[in-house]
Amino acid sequence: MTELLQYEFMRRALIAAVLVGLVTPVIGTFLVQRRLALLGDGIGHVALTGVALGLLTSTSPVLTAAVVATLGAILMELVRVRTRTSGEVALALLFYGGIAGGVLLINLTPGASNATLTSYLFGSVSTVEEQDLWFVGALAVGVIAVVALFGRELFVLCQDEEVAKAHGLPVRFLSVLLAVTAALTVVIAMRVVGVLMVSALLIVPVAAAQQLTRSFRVTMALAVLIGLFSSLGGLTTAFYGDLAPGATIVILALAVFCLAVAVGGLLRRRSRRSRTSDTREPVGADAAGTMPQTDRGRVKQ
Amino acid sequence: MSDQITRGGAETPPAFQIVDARVAYDGNPVLDGLSLDVAPGRTTAVLGPNGSGKSTLMRAMLGIVPLASGEIRLHGTPLRRFRDWRRIGYVPQRLTAGGAVPATVREIVASGQVAARGRLSLLPSRSDRAAVHEALEAVGLADRARDAVRELSGGQQQRVLIARALAGRPDTFVMDEPMAGVDAENQLALARTITHLRDRGSTVVLVLHELGPLEDVIERSVVLDEGRVVHDGDAPAVTGACARPGHEHQHPHPDPNDPDPRAAEATDGAPADLIRLEVPGRD
Numbered sequence: 345m346t347e348l349l350q351y352e353f354m355r356r357a358l359i360a361a362v363l364v365g366l367v368t369p370v371i372g373t374f375l376v377q378r379r380l381a382l383l384g385d386g387i388g389h390v391a392l393t394g395v396a397l398g399l400l401t402s403t404s405p406v407l408t409a410a411v412v413a414t415l416g417a418i419l420m421e422l423v424r425v426r427t428r429t430s431g432e433v434a435l436a437l438l439f440y441g442g443i444a445g446g447v448l449l450i451n452l453t454p455g456a457s458n459a460t461l462t463s464y465l466f467g468s469v470s471t472v473e474e475q476d477l478w479f480v481g482a483l484a485v486g487v488i489a490v491v492a493l494f495g496r497e498l499f500v501l502c503q504d505e506e507v508a509k510a511h512g513l514p515v516r517f518l519s520v521l522l523a524v525t526a527a528l529t530v531v532i533a534m535r536v537v538g539v540l541m542v543s544a545l546l547i548v549p550v551a552a553a554q555q556l557t558r559s560f561r562v563t564m565a566l567a568v569l570i571g572l573f574s575s576l577g578g579l580t581t582a583f584y585g586d587l588a589p590g591a592t593i594v595i596l597a598l599a600v601f602c603l604a605v606a607v608g609g610l611l612r613r614r615s616r617r618s619r620t621s622d623t624r625e626p627v628g629a630d631a632a633g634t635m636p637q638t639d640r641g642r643v644k645q
Numbered sequence: 646m647s648d649q650i651t652r653g654g655a656e657t658p659p660a661f662q663i664v665d666a667r668v669a670y671d672g673n674p675v676l677d678g679l680s681l682d683v684a685p686g687r688t689t690a691v692l693g694p695n696g697s698g699k700s701t702l703m704r705a706m707l708g709i710v711p712l713a714s715g716e717i718r719l720h721g722t723p724l725r726r727f728r729d730w731r732r733i734g735y736v737p738q739r740l741t742a743g744g745a746v747p748a749t750v751r752e753i754v755a756s757g758q759v760a761a762r763g764r765l766s767l768l769p770s771r772s773d774r775a776a777v778h779e780a781l782e783a784v785g786l787a788d789r790a791r792d793a794v795r796e797l798s799g800g801q802q803q804r805v806l807i808a809r810a811l812a813g814r815p816d817t818f819v820m821d822e823p824m825a826g827v828d829a830e831n832q833l834a835l836a837r838t839i840t841h842l843r844d845r846g847s848t849v850v851l852v853l854h855e856l857g858p859l860e861d862v863i864e865r866s867v868v869l870d871e872g873r874v875v876h877d878g879d880a881p882a883v884t885g886a887c888a889r890p891g892h893e894h895q896h897p898h899p900d901p902n903d904p905d906p907r908a909a910e911a912t913d914g915a916p917a918d919l920i921r922l923e924v925p926g927r928d
Contacts, residue, residue, distance in 0.1 A: 373746055376745050376746050377744040377745055377746040378744070378745075379744075379745055492767065496756065496759050496762070497759055499752075499756055499759075500756050500759045502744060503744045503748070503753070503756065504737060504739075504744075506704065506709045506735075506737055507735060507737055507809075508759075509707065509708060509709045510707040510708075510709060510730075510733060510735035510737075510819070511730055511733075511735075511759050511760040511813075512727070512728065512730030512733075512760055513759065513760070550746065554746055554747050557747050557793075558747050558748075558749055558791070558792065558793035558796075559747065559748060559749040559752060559791075559793070560746055560747065560748040560749070560752050561752065563746050563747055
């Protein structure tokens, strides 16, 4: 571990990994809840166009990626609302538009090569500079602040948009806020795992955590732990094993997911067995808990 | 107890005032110039066949569905300018209460306070927590507060949605088929909750497929057909099995050897196969 910390670039990489592991699962939980798991992917592709624009104009690629990804997220949210139900198509348009724009612009950039493209597609945490770190840190603070302030409203929105409207919540504003926050999160994670795998850090820790939990808050907390473990563990493993850091982080997160599925299955089987053996309540005691758990009730007609 | 509820007083505006409301989906009118006033403190049932516009009316009343023309006022304020959303409790028509991420019963119920609690109050106050507990008690789910919603039965999830509406302590409720997918026993529990709300002076508007155990709680029945009001009465509107909207669907029969439940129904105007709700002080 000390060997790891000797290198300036590794210290920066580790800080970036901590920020990413911390922030991505928080937003990911809301995206999974809202059944927009692939939103991060769409934004990631758009962010590539932003990166290319930064390289072409010799400005910070992280900054331009943040701007373009934010615009893309807003656009996608508008398309989703206007055309209803065709959210998938809106996502597909972003996927292809983003990646094509990125490749086109990078090839126009003098001095940029396929290696430059690859480093943004698959991440290059070891080339994180101090300036990037400050920017990523500020974004992370912003994302956490949004969740702290609007978390309860976002929970209702992601749970049931109609109920959110009936509560008088600003549904349009909250949707755009979530999309923009997701865009900024994608930019944070982009340096570490690359635009093609960015969504994995948003989604996989949440998917793993929800195998083991019953509560939204606990799911989010456990997802953050899994995110931190994957990003730090993956980076360290990659350093000692001379592996690609982004890919190692994602593979580690997927391994945790598989483990969580197995453990979750075992836990459920055990709790089901204990429920059928000792909760045979007398019928008619009280309304709650006396119905068979498999009874979905009557559906009209 | 009298059916005339006069808590509102003469100057109080209607809880809901719907004037010539029109809603159309893809050119097909769903609400066709519907007008309706709902007095505060009354329990009103909206009945009608499938596709008559009941659900759309509920959703239009809360601004979930935009009107093509017409006007809706909530407690005297046009919907567009209405800000007092903590007064409104909405129970959507759902068979499940969960999203894709697990959530506990308590989390879902507490989320009903989102309009009542300020954005900056990061932690729930003692009275917030008491309201959640009260709401869970009211629907008989206090002992399931820490369970995941998705582990509950359909009827129990429906009760979670009602508890969520109760948790913000509103005085005006809009419930879209709260009895759908709920078995007879849970329907009785829900009827008790709604009776309690009415006795507290709340306004309750609910879409029902049939009056069922709520028959004695309902003070006014509005029947819709093709987006218009076709009946509006103080008492349960229609009697007899065949006139009952939605009469064709299955009732749970407690006694399968019952010779002919329909015969009993015809004599006293109430379905014999549904347990009657006893409300103290009424009848």
